Amino acid sequence: MAKQVELTKSDILHIAKLANLTLSEKEVEKYLGQLSDILSYFEKLNEVDTAKIPETSQVTGLINVAREDVIMNDQTIKKGDFYTVKAVFDETQ
Amino acid sequence: MEPYSLSIKKLLEGLKDKLFSQEEVYSSFLQRVNKYNNKLNIFLTVCDEPYKKDKTKSNKVGGIPIGVKDIFVTKGLRTTAGSKVLENYIPEYSATIVERLLESGASVIGKTNLDAWAHGASGENSDFGPTKNPWNTQYVPGGSSSGSAAAVAAQMCPAALATDTGGSIRFPSSFCNIVGIKPTYGRCSRYGVIAMASSLDSPGVMAKTVEDCELVFNLIAGTDEYDGTTVTFEPRPVPRKIRVGIPKEYFSEGINNEVRLQVEEAIRIISSIPNVDVVGEVSLPHTEYAVATYYIIVPSEISSNLARYDGIRYGHDRSFFGDEAKRRIMLGTYALSAGYYDAYYKKAMKVRTLIKQDFEKVFEKVDVLVAPVSPTPPFKLGEKVNDPLAMYMCDVLTGPINLAGIPSLALPAGFTKSGLPVGMQFIGPQMGESILFELGKKYQEVTDWHLKKPMII
Numbered sequence: 202m203a204k205q206v207e208l209t210k211s212d213i214l215h216i217a218k219l220a221n222l223t224l225s226e227k228e229v230e231k232y233l234g235q236l237s238d239i240l241s242y243f244e245k246l247n248e249v250d251t252a253k254i255p256e257t258s259q260v261t262g263l264i265n266v267a268r269e270d271v272i273m274n275d276q277t278i279k280k281g282d283f284y285t286v287k288a289v290f291d292e293t294q
Numbered sequence: 295m296e297p298y299s300l301s302i303k304k305l306l307e308g309l310k311d312k313l314f315s316q317e318e319v320y321s322s323f324l325q326r327v328n329k330y331n332n333k334l335n336i337f338l339t340v341c342d343e344p345y346k347k348d349k350t351k352s353n354k355v356g357g358i359p360i361g362v363k364d365i366f367v368t369k370g371l372r373t374t375a376g377s378k379v380l381e382n383y384i385p386e387y388s389a390t391i392v393e394r395l396l397e398s399g400a401s402v403i404g405k406t407n408l409d410a411w412a413h414g415a416s417g418e419n420s421d422f423g424p425t426k427n428p429w430n431t432q433y434v435p436g437g438s439s440s441g442s443a444a445a446v447a448a449q450m451c452p453a454a455l456a457t458d459t460g461g462s463i464r465f466p467s468s469f470c471n472i473v474g475i476k477p478t479y480g481r482c483s484r485y486g487v488i489a490m491a492s493s494l495d496s497p498g499v500m501a502k503t504v505e506d507c508e509l510v511f512n513l514i515a516g517t518d519e520y521d522g523t524t525v526t527f528e529p530r531p532v533p534r535k536i537r538v539g540i541p542k543e544y545f546s547e548g549i550n551n552e553v554r555l556q557v558e559e560a561i562r563i564i565s566s567i568p569n570v571d572v573v574g575e576v577s578l579p580h581t582e583y584a585v586a587t588y589y590i591i592v593p594s595e596i597s598s599n600l601a602r603y604d605g606i607r608y609g610h611d612r613s614f615f616g617d618e619a620k621r622r623i624m625l626g627t628y629a630l631s632a633g634y635y636d637a638y639y640k641k642a643m644k645v646r647t648l649i650k651q652d653f654e655k656v657f658e659k660v661d662v663l664v665a666p667v668s669p670t671p672p673f674k675l676g677e678k679v680n681d682p683l684a685m686y687m688c689d690v691l692t693g694p695i696n697l698a699g700i701p702s703l704a705l706p707a708g709f710t711k712s713g714l715p716v717g718m719q720f721i722g723p724q725m726g727e728s729i730l731f732e733l734g735k736k737y738q739e740v741t742d743w744h745l746k747k748p749m750i751i
Contacts, residue, residue, distance in 0.1 A: 212628075218629050222615070222623065222624070225397075231623065232620075235621065235683075236624060236625060240685075242585075242586060242683060243451065243588050243589070245582075245583065249648065254644040255644070257647040258493060259493050261480045278598065
């Protein structure tokens with residue numbers, strides 16, 4: 202039997218504060234039991250040895266997807282990978 | 295033949311042969327909606343006039359009314375995500391895949407009900423009341439795309455857009471005896487889809503037949519400059535001989551016996567199809583860890599995505615969140631909070647790698663996996679509402695596919711003794727949708743489960 206996680210009332214209030222949620226007294230009681238049960242179920246993952254396993258945060262393998270730069274202004278000068286553009290703010294301002 | 299009873303293919307033929315007009319098609323479906331919507335609670339917004347474009351790029355599905363899950367933003371048409379937070383939200387633009395359908399000549403007949411924010415497996419988490427299953431109104435239609443599935447089953451539209459983050463297309467397709475494709479992650483744009491869990495959300499299609507499902511899928515799939523996660527890889531070709539595997543973990547003791555028997559019977563039929571080779575049992579050993587992994591990663595992403603709803607720019611404030619949204623926000627906030635990140639989120643991302651590798655290994659040997667969609671037949675309204683963990687277990691056979699980012703096609707496989715639908719899924723490798731559609735079409739040529747319609751009330 203996996204370890205039981207027992208959250209406390211102050212845990213629930215702390216999470217609610219982080220998430221900017223206002224809970225009623227009844228909700229605090231309800232989530233206390235339900236979240237403890239769900240977190241206890243997650244303990245199952247400790248059966249899996251992941252010491253040498255890399256993390257997967259996305260599944261496509263795509264990296265740094267960006268649009269081609271489009272020069273919108275005729276006066277833009279390209280220097281290598283950089284562009285010189287007109288100042289956004291007028292210097293006299 | 296009433297237009298509402300026809301497939302998209304038959305509707306397009308009928309329109310071409312002038313058996314009926316586009317207006318007659320629309321009003322045939324609209325009458326169905328008006329007749330049954332109060333009883334089944336399927337549409338949150340009904341378009342009395344077709345929502346469409348006057349000029350379109352093509353006419354590939356000209357005059358076909360489509361239902362749209364109310365999680366796709368539609369310009370000028372209220373979009374709620376099934377939540378009271380957005381009950382009055384009118385979007386400024388339309389989702390890419392909605393736009394693609396409109397540009398192909400389709401119209402939107404209405405926005406369909408769903409578990410709020412797509413959080414749920416039964417439709418009962420909608421802040422606008424649950425949708426009823428057209429096969430038996432005492433039962434849930436499955437979620438979270440509850441309205442889209444019930445709308446197709448009740449013949450209120452020939453196809454509907456939906457999303458699948460952990461089973462939300464396949465689960466209700468299975469409970470309503472229709473077809474639904476959860477595409478490869480990134481195959482269909484997420485632009486304009488209200489975000490749930492961004493690394494898993496997969497927009498897709500539900501329809502009456504595999505043929506129709508493929509037709510609509512081909513119109514919406516493809517890269518989108520507004521979604522940097524859309525994939526550019528080549529789709530996989532259909533092999534001359536399709537090799538089918540049976541993942542043994544998906545037929546374990548926890549699976550309801552009637553479901554198991556129906557899917558096993560379907561596999562016997564599949565094995566008799568020419569150029570299909572059922573090679574036998576294969577193993578996905580990390581399947582049992584998928585639900586725990588999923589319910590750490592998904593609420594974590596949810597807690598981040600739903601942080602934007604503060605009532606300042608649009609919608610109501612956070613006191614309008616329903617029970618399940620709050621539960622998931624809290625769960626995710628906890629999993630990501632200081633001191634717990636490594637134990638929960640990081641651990642889950644590592645197990646996700648193992649689940650993904652399970653599929654990669656199996657797809658070296660087979661082209662398609664056949665499995666049940668749901669561990670049980672449809673359940674009754676109210677049966678699981680007070681036990682969130684029991685509701686989460688509904689995703690045991692669908693969630694792993696989302697974690698791996700691969701495609702899966704749900705389709706009818708038969709009925710229980712009490713007349714409730716049983717669905718199965720064809721799971722494929724990344725970009726393997728064509729293989730799934732091909733096998734699905736062949737299966738539907740030799741079976742007629744998909745032609746059975748509910749005797750609504």
